[in-house]
Amino acid sequence: MRYLPNTAQNQRAMLETIGVRGIEDLLVRIPAKARLSRPLALPSALAESELVRHLRALAARNADAESAVCFLGGGAYDHYVPSPINHLILRGEFFTAYTPYQPEASQGTLRTIYEYQTMIAELTGMDVANASIYDGASSLAEAALMAHAVTSRTEIVLGGGVNPLYRRVVETYVDGAGLRLREGPTPEGVLDLDAVRRVVGGKTAALVVQSPNFYGCLEDVAAAAEIAHAAGALLVIVSDPVNLGVLEAPGRQGADIVVGEGQGLGVPLSFGGPYLGVFAAKQEFVRRMPGRLVGATVDLDGARGFALTLQTREQHIRRAKATSNICTNVALCALMATIYLATLGKQGLVRVGELSAAKAHYAAERLAAVPGVSLRFAQPFFKEFTLKLPKSPERVVARLAKQGILAGLALKALDKKHADCLLVAVTEQRTKDEIDVFADALAKAVA
Amino acid sequence: MRYLPNTAQNQRAMLETIGVRGIEDLLVRIPAKARLSRPLALPSALAESELVRHLRALAARNADAESAVCFLGGGAYDHYVPSPINHLILRGEFFTAYTPYQPEASQGTLRTIYEYQTMIAELTGMDVANASIYDGASSLAEAALMAHAVTSRTEIVLGGGVNPLYRRVVETYVDGAGLRLREGPTPEGVLDLDAVRRVVGGKTAALVVQSPNFYGCLEDVAAAAEIAHAAGALLVIVSDPVNLGVLEAPGRQGADIVVGEGQGLGVPLSFGGPYLGVFAAKQEFVRRMPGRLVGATVDLDGARGFALTLQTREQHIRRAKATSNICTNVALCALMATIYLATLGKQGLVRVGELSAAKAHYAAERLAAVPGVSLRFAQPFFKEFTLKLPKSPERVVARLAKQGILAGLALKALDKKHADCLLVAVTEQRTKDEIDVFADALAKAVA
Amino acid sequence: MPYDNQRAYDRLVFELSSPGRLAFSLPESDVPVEPALNALPAKYRRATPAALPEVSELDVVRHYSRLSQMNYGVDTHFYPLGSCTMKYNPKINEDAARIAGFARLHPLAPEAAAQGALQLMYDLGKMLAEIAGMDAVSLQPAAGAQGELAGVLMIRAYHEARGEKRTKVLIPDSAHGTNPASTALAGYEVIEVKSDAEGQVDLADLERHLGPDVAAFMITVPNTLGNFEPRVMEIAERCHAHGVQVYMDGANLNAILGITRPGDLGFDVCHFNLHKTFTTPHGGGGPGAGPVGIKSHLEPFLPAPVVAKKDDGYFLDWKRPQSIGKLQAFWGNFGMHVRAYTYIRTMGADGLRAVSDNAVLNANYVMKRLEAYYDVAAPGPCMHECVLSARKQKKLGVTAMDVAKRLLDLGFYAPSTYFPLIVEEALMIEPTETESKETLDAFCEAMIRIAREAETDSRGIHEAPVTTPVRRLDQTKAAREPNLRWRPRS
Amino acid sequence: MPYDNQRAYDRLVFELSSPGRLAFSLPESDVPVEPALNALPAKYRRATPAALPEVSELDVVRHYSRLSQMNYGVDTHFYPLGSCTMKYNPKINEDAARIAGFARLHPLAPEAAAQGALQLMYDLGKMLAEIAGMDAVSLQPAAGAQGELAGVLMIRAYHEARGEKRTKVLIPDSAHGTNPASTALAGYEVIEVKSDAEGQVDLADLERHLGPDVAAFMITVPNTLGNFEPRVMEIAERCHAHGVQVYMDGANLNAILGITRPGDLGFDVCHFNLHKTFTTPHGGGGPGAGPVGIKSHLEPFLPAPVVAKKDDGYFLDWKRPQSIGKLQAFWGNFGMHVRAYTYIRTMGADGLRAVSDNAVLNANYVMKRLEAYYDVAAPGPCMHECVLSARKQKKLGVTAMDVAKRLLDLGFYAPSTYFPLIVEEALMIEPTETESKETLDAFCEAMIRIAREAETDSRGIHEAPVTTPVRRLDQTKAAREPNLRWRPRS
Numbered sequence A, B: 001m002r003y004l005p006n007t008a009q010n011q012r013a014m015l016e017t018i019g020v021r022g023i024e025d026l027l028v029r030i031p032a033k034a035r036l037s038r039p040l041a042l043p044s045a046l047a048e049s050e051l052v053r054h055l056r057a058l059a060a061r062n063a064d065a066e067s068a069v070c071f072l073g074g075g076a077y078d079h080y081v082p083s084p085i086n087h088l089i090l091r092g093e094f095f096t097a098y099t100p101y102q103p104e105a106s107q108g109t110l111r112t113i114y115e116y117q118t119m120i121a122e123l124t125g126m127d128v129a130n131a132s133i134y135d136g137a138s139s140l141a142e143a144a145l146m147a148h149a150v151t152s153r154t155e156i157v158l159g160g161g162v163n164p165l166y167r168r169v170v171e172t173y174v175d176g177a178g179l180r181l182r183e184g185p186t187p188e189g190v191l192d193l194d195a196v197r198r199v200v201g202g203k204t205a206a207l208v209v210q211s212p213n214f215y216g217c218l219e220d221v222a223a224a225a226e227i228a229h230a231a232g233a234l235l236v237i238v239s240d241p242v243n244l245g246v247l248e249a250p251g252r253q254g255a256d257i258v259v260g261e262g263q264g265l266g267v268p269l270s271f272g273g274p275y276l277g278v279f280a281a282k283q284e285f286v287r288r289m290p291g292r293l294v295g296a297t298v299d300l301d302g303a304r305g306f307a308l309t310l311q312t313r314e315q316h317i318r319r320a321k322a323t324s325n326i327c328t329n330v331a332l333c334a335l336m337a338t339i340y341l342a343t344l345g346k347q348g349l350v351r352v353g354e355l356s357a358a359k360a361h362y363a364a365e366r367l368a369a370v371p372g373v374s375l376r377f378a379q380p381f382f383k384e385f386t387l388k389l390p391k392s393p394e395r396v397v398a399r400l401a402k403q404g405i406l407a408g409l410a411l412k413a414l415d416k417k418h419a420d421c422l423l424v425a426v427t428e429q430r431t432k433d434e435i436d437v438f439a440d441a442l443a444k445a446v447a
Numbered sequence C, D: 001m002p003y004d005n006q007r008a009y010d011r012l013v014f015e016l017s018s019p020g021r022l023a024f025s026l027p028e029s030d031v032p033v034e035p036a037l038n039a040l041p042a043k044y045r046r047a048t049p050a051a052l053p054e055v056s057e058l059d060v061v062r063h064y065s066r067l068s069q070m071n072y073g074v075d076t077h078f079y080p081l082g083s084c085t086m087k088y089n090p091k092i093n094e095d096a097a098r099i100a101g102f103a104r105l106h107p108l109a110p111e112a113a114a115q116g117a118l119q120l121m122y123d124l125g126k127m128l129a130e131i132a133g134m135d136a137v138s139l140q141p142a143a144g145a146q147g148e149l150a151g152v153l154m155i156r157a158y159h160e161a162r163g164e165k166r167t168k169v170l171i172p173d174s175a176h177g178t179n180p181a182s183t184a185l186a187g188y189e190v191i192e193v194k195s196d197a198e199g200q201v202d203l204a205d206l207e208r209h210l211g212p213d214v215a216a217f218m219i220t221v222p223n224t225l226g227n228f229e230p231r232v233m234e235i236a237e238r239c240h241a242h243g244v245q246v247y248m249d250g251a252n253l254n255a256i257l258g259i260t261r262p263g264d265l266g267f268d269v270c271h272f273n274l275h276k277t278f279t280t281p282h283g284g285g286g287p288g289a290g291p292v293g294i295k296s297h298l299e300p301f302l303p304a305p306v307v308a309k310k311d312d313g314y315f316l317d318w319k320r321p322q323s324i325g326k327l328q329a330f331w332g333n334f335g336m337h338v339r340a341y342t343y344i345r346t347m348g349a350d351g352l353r354a355v356s357d358n359a360v361l362n363a364n365y366v367m368k369r370l371e372a373y374y375d376v377a378a379p380g381p382c383m384h385e386c387v388l389s390a391r392k393q394k395k396l397g398v399t400a401m402d403v404a405k406r407l408l409d410l411g412f413y414a415p416s417t418y419f420p421l422i423v424e425e426a427l428m429i430e431p432t433e434t435e436s437k438e439t440l441d442a443f444c445e446a447m448i449r450i451a452r453e454a455e456t457d458s459r460g461i462h463e464a465p466v467t468t469p470v471r472r473l474d475q476t477k478a479a480r481e482p483n484l485r486w487r488p489r490s
Ligand SMILES: Cc1ncc(COP(=O)(O)O)c(C=O)c1O
Pocket: A326, A327, A328, C083, C084, C143, C144, C145, C146, C176, C178, C179, C220, C224, C249, C251, C252, C273, C288, C289, C290
């Protein structure tokens, strides 16, 4: 076994030192009746070359964004991942290190997290960001719990444009705390602010608004902030940070907490995970924040150094009273995002946003021009939009998939109200040609 | 430009320090009439994502050993490359270092070369190996020149089983020295020893024997050694080191110099290069050897350290009188081989050889059982063999290629005498199924 | 740069920035850009550009290459961090996860276009169920702690479905912090159960707490002292007798693969840490994956959707009316599933069994070699890790932390320190099966050397580490004056 | 392990070996093995197994990871090694070369099954020809030195085809060692031509040697002092007047991309170092690639086969009766061609021009900043590199080598030293265009610091390096008692 270095001779020598005859003698505390008396019923071991063949065959049964043209979004996007990211994260010193509990031997990880915190705070317009949460949805769930802890209030108002998959995760997480979820009415693709004002009140811990929202529409965050703050509630914004080169920072529009899915920042699509839960907040809430934080400090010689800090918030110290149960987070994805943001930089992120918006608007025009197809909402959007189709979106999606086009998300499964709709996302990766081919194929499919 | 850090502002500041107005002022020595007055006529620059698409499209037009089943050999073999090799050679400290001229900052490269030299010496059964030559063919050419330098004789006898592509490289290299190449008769797949004895004589600097030879047949190296040494000539053996887990070390059979193509030791096929020229010799010839050598020594504190040594043989010191003109070699391929040999180790290399031999013998049996097809030579072989086909091998190859089988090498182009033959190589990577499919396809193709 | 004056490389990427410098390459737009931007209402557009760094690609590569060199990783150092199973992460796992058909697969691709991925998840779930002796597994939890949350929520849903209202969960005082944290998150009151001197559950204390208000008992097996609790089946029985569900924290599964199974020991729920037992890398803190296995009575409550199989292929089964819901937006950390699947298919049943045999052997060997120098927290044999105490050393003024720091200078990462909380000056050592006797010997010699130094010259230890890029850090300052983001020196 | 006691890691892979330990995984045979082995005559089978190491996969990964950390590379350090063009090697090049359709393509695949590869080579040849102003390019040479050999052999074939027997090749005394070595290998007598005080060709000396027995004049442009020889066109004309072919060593092409072209300067032959100008990595000494470009009169002599194009696709043209023959078994270092192609397609014409502009700017900047501290070998402006001399420092007992060693401690790789041979105590600095002003400033400050130390405290310099894994090595011992392979201590 190439991963097991002990030879029979090594084993004998070690057993002798220990003073037992065999490994069995070390297992004596395990109750005999619970001992497995047969080998595990697993498929037989494969040699590396055989395994690679097998995995390639499995992978070949998937239509990925390389073998097909991807217009899927809904919380995960096919943005380009610059080459250096993968090379750098694969360096074993990053890859095979643990959470940086010994800071002196972990400055690499600590410094990259500190950079990450800075970049996320900057992008979101917030004061502080943590070192990551599992994904956008669980970040939102943590934000809801934090709002509850901060305000001692028991209701969370979720805008109707919040990704329904996120809503389900929030439901799971707030169940224990007994919070009540209410919906912020979103009749025409964006919040109906007057209606929201009536829902938000003295029990509201937080108003949660996603912008661009699940349907791709931009929400009026500043107006939402007013409503939330007027009621003494926090405003939690769900934001895709890759858009924040072009879109206003939620922090500048009144957000108290900003969460979001950072997958677009250089993290592979990978069928849904691991992704990157972004979490940023105002300074005043820092001691209520979930997750790890890295701070700058000095060493014995006065040199700058970095270490985990404010750990008394965390489970390994505070246990049942911790701000969150999170331990393992997604540090390596945060590193990908850090390198992504360093690579794209001030100008590049703007450019990614502009290109995505341009392609999306071109696509919207082309697709909505297909007879019978229309834009579902008359709202400003960014890189994603909702189409109303004259035929079953599921069937259209299935048909186009056979032509190598991942046409988008048929909304029915997640959002029954919009069963005739298709959610289409367009990133900077899509070309005019691909969009034109898509439009033509769509025209045929709905004809 | 992502590879050019100087901003316009940087440039201005630097020009000011230099004391010129513009970069043009630094180019004044270039004759005006030779200045290019137009931009280079090159295809326009591509963004990374566009370029990746373009490259994938080009690559997709090739039938590689992943997309097709490869029975091609003739000097390059589809042996399995264990995963860690690529990960380790991609470490920037190895990858982006130069030749280790500053040993204190290059111990990584130096130590791996020392390991490589040791492994190659051990495998070939020789005393010393150099740090690499470009490829097997140029290694052989260097060996011929070295034999000439050592013996002051002017003829090289090349066994008829030496890869014809190697022969052509030797021709090119020995032209300057005015050496004469003679052929060691090889009527039936191996050297006719009596005939060879008549060719080798007082002018012979070296007898060159490849084993297994181009046709896949094993040569009697010990007998060849006797002939060469009886005539005062050196014996140069061309050997594929990946076979030397199972086959006898040429050094134990009387070789004076062993060369060979090390591609099989973990180096990708890569359409023919970069490969790995192996070069090993007896101790007595070390100061005549071409190429770089790393030696162990001690540092100021007495600690073990490694450095380039015996550099007075080399072009940067000895210039026109150097043992070779080689400067840049193939250090990174040597590193791949080092990691390959460390990974396969004492047992693994034997196993690769046994599996390859087993598959090759099974394939030979299956293929020679196809009506009209026969083994061309009744000689022991190892992982490669020559088939005689009843139909044009070129056409058979072309037909099978369409079925995803790279059937082997039609010999006609390189070896007119065997225009009706197909050279088939089988490595440990091929499965029984693949061989059976090949046999069936061959049967149809020649029917 | 390992050897040059590393301390001189004290740069953050922001400090490399120069206005106008670029590291990216994006295509020209092949569609008009202005109309799209004009369609964005001005108030939604960013007013001031985000102050991201402006560097070149070489800056990026060199900066992060150098930062990486400031870390110890398993790839470079023995990393005996107890409870974390810092074993070798096979390179082939990484190749597997990067095959485009996996790495670039969108989670919302139509099921027909994701059959390979769904099959892999389905099969991995089955394999994990077999390994743990469980009836079903959900791959959705993102890490161990989320697996715990899912497990406890399923237990809650189970009780509630039966109309029982139970409010407490019992957890030994030796437990990992996530156990109480996850349990509290699930809405339970956490009751600590005492451990005896050997780190085993104080049965009397357990019995005292068991009752109709207790929803679950949660325990780590082997426990966090590295010992197998011999009465674990009895404990499970007693719990069940009170209608209490038993949860096994499977973080230490590396000790028992193919030897015994949580399901066979009587557990109702068990989570896995794929980033421990199943060789997905730790990545400096994550991502991991924390699948949760359950007995059939909990199956209705599994997180939705469940990867299922019918005649014409694999699909996501959303029709789970009693499900506890979702934990992540999508289906779990699929990239980690690919790695774990690759590992299990590499090892097979015999290989996994050999993993645990060697993990146990290695830990006992280290414990034996060090027992004359450090106090052993609980008498052996241990399982895959052993807990020592520096209490003897502490009397000489050398704490567990001092030992840890000194090890860094001697070429090793440190054991876990001060965990479990019930052991004074704890040093928790988990060698893992992927380390050789030679490495263990070298480590033991370093530990012995430190024990001797504590007796003869503890000053050096207090100075340690001196060979790392920074020396001991002022943690108080870090917490008192939190500096959590870089700002330009103005 | 950058920071721990690296000096303690003095292991070779053989010293990690333990009998029976494995790092590989090979399938069981699905065909019988014994018959094949029995078919091998006993005398051909290995009698004693090769004593290769026996280690685990983690041993392999950790060992080579740690060894790598003992190197400086461009990815971690500024590497101002003159004449070597240690520029940034783009990561995308590596991805490109690893696409299976390239990396796993067999060289003897039928042409119809290798059209993508042949097209890439064809197009790369055309692009290089345009860059150099040449009529045709062969990609076959494996490195610069082999390009030289090919070029000189073509010149020889040309003269011979015209029935001329010329026996000498003229080469300036400032030339790189491969120039005379390759020329001698091609069967010519090498005649050294003097350089003047500024490193330029002594025209009188050249004229003296020109004549009917001279086959070629070979010169590096810009020359090895980093200067452009202003009379280069005149030199070419004079050579041509004597029927002498002119060869340009293109190792320094990084200075003139899009500015001027060897072909336009009058050269008949020119080689390229893809591993310098075109960003293929140096890999610790290779592989590289040394394509050779020629004017049309030399085309018949190109190495065979030539990648050519006809209506139905690309093919290898073997019908080259006057060819000098082959240089490698196959078609050249294709993996490097992919990288260079990727680079050129990334940069485009404007990008390549900007490369040279910035390379020249950077070198002049460094020269200017250092001219007050070190002697400048030849007055500026220089091109892409500058040569300083430590002759002033030598008088204080500090040699070029001492300066180099001290730089290692200050976080920089060293310049080339003692080359070109015509400069006393030469320090040849090539910053390349991929380095920023900030990096150059830091380097210049280090150089200035050393110059100051030479005046005030040269002892420290002589101790240097002290931060590297080994200190200065005993080279004499290495050469006197060559120890070229490891042997077990018995
Ligand atoms: C015993 C134990 N339980 C639970 C956990 C939590 O797992 P995770 O970090 O994956 O959330 C850990 C992780 O360190 C652990 O050691």
